[in-house]
Amino acid sequence: MEKFVISGGNKLYGKLTANSAKNSILPLIAASIICEGVTEIENCPKIKDVIIMCEILRKIGGKAEFSGDKLILDTTDVFSWELPTDLTGEIRASLFIVGALLSRFGYALMQFPGGCKIGERPVDIHIDGLRCMGATVTCSDELVFNGKNLKSQTVTLRFPSVGATENLIMSAVKLKGKTVIKNCAKEPEIVDLQNYLNMRGAKISGAGKDVIEIEGVDKLSSKKVSFTPSIDRIEVGTLLLSASAVGGELEFDGEMVKNSYSLMKIFENNACKIYNNNGNIYNIEFKRRSLGFGKVVTGPYPDFPTDLQPQLVACACAHTGLTAVEEKVFPERFSYTEQLQLMGANIDLYKNLCLVEGGNLHGESVVAGDLRGGASLVIAGLVADGETQVKNVGHIDRGYYKLEEKLTRLGAKIRRERY
Ligand code: UD1
Numbered sequence: 001m002e003k004f005v006i007s008g009g010n011k012l013y014g015k016l017t018a019n020s021a022k023n024s025i026l027p028l029i030a031a032s033i034i035c036e037g038v039t040e041i042e043n044c045p046k047i048k049d050v051i052i053m054c055e056i057l058r059k060i061g062g063k064a065e066f067s068g069d070k071l072i073l074d075t076t077d078v079f080s081w082e083l084p085t086d087l088t089g090e091i092r093a094s095l096f097i098v099g100a101l102l103s104r105f106g107y108a109l110m111q112f113p114g115g116c117k118i119g120e121r122p123v124d125i126h127i128d129g130l131r132c133m134g135a136t137v138t139c140s141d142e143l144v145f146n147g148k149n150l151k152s153q154t155v156t157l158r159f160p161s162v163g164a165t166e167n168l169i170m171s172a173v174k175l176k177g178k179t180v181i182k183n184c185a186k187e188p189e190i191v192d193l194q195n196y197l198n199m200r201g202a203k204i205s206g207a208g209k210d211v212i213e214i215e216g217v218d219k220l221s222s223k224k225v226s227f228t229p230s231i232d233r234i235e236v237g238t239l240l241l242s243a244s245a246v247g248g249e250l251e252f253d254g255e256m257v258k259n260s261y262s263l264m265k266i267f268e269n270n271a272c273k274i275y276n277n278n279g280n281i282y283n284i285e286f287k288r289r290s291l292g293f294g295k296v297v298t299g300p301y302p303d304f305p306t307d308l309q310p311q312l313v314a315c316a317c318a319h320t321g322l323t324a325v326e327e328k329v330f331p332e333r334f335s336y337t338e339q340l341q342l343m344g345a346n347i348d349l350y351k352n353l354c355l356v357e358g359g360n361l362h363g364e365s366v367v368a369g370d371l372r373g374g375a376s377l378v379i380a381g382l383v384a385d386g387e388t389q390v391k392n393v394g395h396i397d398r399g400y401y402k403l404e405e406k407l408t409r410l411g412a413k414i415r416r417e418r419y
Contacts, residue, residue, distance in 0.1 A: 004390040004404055006381035007413040008363060011248035014410045016256060018236045019045035022399050024192040024229035025071070026093035027166040029053045031193060032073045033062065033100040034170060035200050037222030041229065044071035045401030048394070052091050059084040076222070083110040090114045095123060096163050099170030102135065102147035109144050125164040129155045130171060133179070152177035152216055160185040160300045165212070166193055173202045175216040184212045187301040188259040192229045199225050233259045235400060237308040238375050242407065244272065244286045245318040245383045250410070254280040262304040266293055266312075292321030292358055299328050310336050310376035316356040317345040318383040325354040336373025339366040343380050343388065363388040368395045375400065382412055391419065 020043040029050070032039040044050065046066060054064035054071070060083065063074040081101045088094035094113045101108035113123070127137045133153045136146040152175040157164060165185040170193075172179035184190070186208050194207035203215035236256050240263065243250050257264055268274060270293060273285040293316055298306040306329035316323035317340060327333050331352035341347055343364045346357040363386030368374025374396040381388030390396075393416065396403060404414045 001391065001419055002393050002416055003419050004378060004381070004393055004396075005415050005417055006378065006384075006388045006390065008361075008382055008384040008386065008388060009246070010382070010411050010413050011246055012243040012250065012382075012407070012410040012412060013248050014250065016236060016239055016250050016252040017406065018231050018239070018256065019043050019069070019401055020229040021189055021192070021232040021234070022047060022049055023162070023187070023234075024189040025050055026053050026091075027096045027170075027189065027193050028196055028227065028229065029057060029064070029073060030093070030097040030100045030166075031170055031197055033057070033075045033078055033097065034103045034173060034197075035220045035222055035225075036076050036078075036104070037074070038224040039073045039075070040224070040226040041071040041073070042226065043069055043228060045069070045232075047401050048398040049091050049093065052087055053093055056083060056087045056094060056097065059087065078104070081105040081107045081109060083108070085111050088113055092121060092163065095126060096166050096170075098126070098130075098143075098145055099167035102130070102145060102150060102171045103174050106148045107146055109142060111142050125157055125159060125161040126167050129157060129164050129168045129181075133168070133171060133175075135171075147171065150175055152179040152214075154180040154182065156182040157184060159183075162187050162189065165190055169193060169197070169204060169212065169214060172214040172216065173197055173204070173220065174218065177216055179214040179216070181212045181214075183210060185300060186210065188230050188233065196225070196227050199227065230259060231256050233257075234305065234307045234372075236260060237263050237305070238311050238379070238400070239406065239410070240267070240284065241308065241311045241315040242379050242382055242412075243284075243410070244270075245315040245379050247286050248411070249283055249285045251277060251281060251283050254282055261302055263308065266296065266304075269294075292316055292319055292323040292356065294322075295324045295326070297326040297328060306330055306333060307372050309333060310372045311379055313337065313347070313354055313356055314340060314376035314379040317347070317358055317361055317380060319358040321358055323356045323358070325356070327352045327354070335369055336376050339369070339373075339377055340380055342366055343384055345380070360385065362386055365389045365391065368392045371395050371399045375403070378403065378407075378414070382407070382414070
């Protein structure tokens with residue numbers, strides 16, 4: 001096992017860098033299955049979730065290999081619609097392959113998907129949507145989908161689920177007629193999926209808005225496609241919140257934060273100085289001790305992302321003043337707060353509300369229990385007096401590629417060690 005050893009107190013200075021978004025890459029790997037050809041994904045991090053998704057693809061006949069930071073997929077020889085039992089339980093995104101398999105073969109079979117332990121993660125919105133389009137689904141120990149009778153349809157989601165929206169788009173691209181998905185998710189990662197499939201000849205419109213329309217096409221092109229997904233807004237947010245917690249100044253291209261409106265708004269209201277440096281290059285100057293963040297409510301995009309909630313809470317622990325966070329996407333996503341409390345954080349939980357009164361944190365030995373919760377412990381370690389050890393960094397590696405190196409380049413004192 002590995003841990004991060006962090007000496008707190010160093011301010012962060014320098015240029016913000018980030019990889020393509022994990023949550024774009026995972027559905028893109030799934031979507032490549034529909035296309036029966038080569039797809040290159042640029043600026044792709046070698047993170048654990050991507051590696052597992054590639055392994056699933058290989059087990060059903062596809063090829064996946066890295067050339068530098070380019071991921072090259074070849075799905076020409078995918079032969080199976082049955083996902084490998086051992087791997088599907090490890091990541092939630094295995095579920096997103098179902099739509100692609102239905103599009104290519106008409107069938108899909110898998111165990112229940114895994115993923116971060118951040119509360120209940122049911123699959124009913126996926127199943128209801130597919131049933132509405134004519135699929136037969138049986139759920140016992142495994143999920144079996146028969147999509148031979150899928151028809152284009154209007155589907156209204158009871159909640160704008162990101163994965164369900166992606167699954168339904170992939171199921172619908174080759175159906176005759178027009179499929180309409182109402183109350184769909186609007187995340188930038190859905191826009192990436194639309195853009196990729198449209199490069200392949202699909203006719204999808206509306207991604208990023210409440211309603212997506214998919215005009216079915218007979219076939220997608222199998223010609224090689226090179227695609228650059230949007231920058232990982234959660235990675236960018238984690239680095240900005242790290243600097244906000246400890247202080248310093250970061251420089252970034254405006255493109256990098258174009259999908260981070262809700263976070264930038266919080267910074268604008270929080271005694272940070274954001275100034276245009278040159279063209280589209282900005283600087284953001286953080287003062288270590290400013291006000292708390294007031295009330296922040298997580299929600300589907302464009303609201304504040306649940307995937308930055310733990311990092312925001314850690315950052316709030318470092319600022320004086322009060323912050324109240326209401327978690328509306330995964331109401332139980334607060335298990336990491338116990339570890340922050342060991343470091344001296346003043347946190348109260350009431351149902352899906354988290355109240356933080358900022359103060360001093362001290363170094364401690366803590367354990368990451370999930371991906372973003374783990375990132376919040378790293379932020380706390382960057383601020384804390386003395387040395388912090390964050391154990392079980394495998395969780396953090398699921399979504400951040402060499403986080404310790406990116407932070408070190410910005411001036412943090414953090415190293416990886418075996419234990
Ligand atoms: C995706 C992201 C994840 C992010 C989440 C919310 C990927 C790989 N993961 O996960 O990082 O935290 O969006 O932004 O893209 N729900 C149901 N039934 C369902 C599906 C979801 O009740 O069938 C509920 C979930 O329990 C949760 C909410 O809907 O409360 C949102 O989940 P969803 O948007 O589906 O998240 P994922 O696609 O799994």
